[in-house]
Amino acid sequence: MKTLTINGVELAVLDRGRGRAVMLIHGFPLDHTMWDAQVEALQSQYRVIAPDLRGFGRSGVAGPVVSMEQFADDLAALLGALRISEPLVLCGLSMGGYVAFQFWRKYAARLRGLVLCDTRAASDSPEAAAGRREMAQRVLREGPAPLVDTMLPKLFAPDTREKHPEIVAALQRVMLGTNPQGIAAAAYGMAERPDVTPQLGSITCPTLVIVGQADVISPPQEMRAIAQAIPRARLVEIAGAGHMAPLERPAEVSAALREFLAAL
């Protein structure tokens, strides 16, 4: 891992391989290790960049609220610091997808393609936003455990929970190890994120939409609608996977990514 000071915060970033750049953006409250299998699968052909967003993993924490736009600004500055000026492919899962949408909104010219994995274009309902803010307060008081207890049962397909408890346990460790301030800041940021549904039709770069068929957080029905609204999108549904498709079905997700990247 490299550590770079970006927009006043120390960001840890994995930078592997050579070739056209692909950046992998993790979900909430996770870190770059959720992409280990995809880094492994892509690094022989591509330069794979997998950062820990501010407040997560080994990166520093800054600010009581971090908007999805701020995360996107960090990534744009990170690309500058890594001297990546060619257009790249940005791939985000869930919160990483919210960040990818904001990156597209501000830096579309820097994108060769977009991968939206188990994510949502809609903003939070007022009730969901209020619930998030309440949870952020709880995490600041009690640590990540209450959030982990709420989220973990929803992240995986039943098949993963039964056959691969080690995947669930490893993710639980990452979540429990995340800085409470980082969690709260991103939760506040997600609660105020804009609805990008009306803009989906303007995303003109090649786009791959990936969803686990058993995803209950960003369900297939919702992701099919996203794929239909984006002019050059292709949808891949991953059987036997939930919200954490890249961890649950790493070979299938990596194959979909490779095929998409090869065609660009």
Ligand code: MLT
């Ligand atoms: C994630 O996986 O990043 C979260 O489910 C995003 C969210 O809470 O909306």
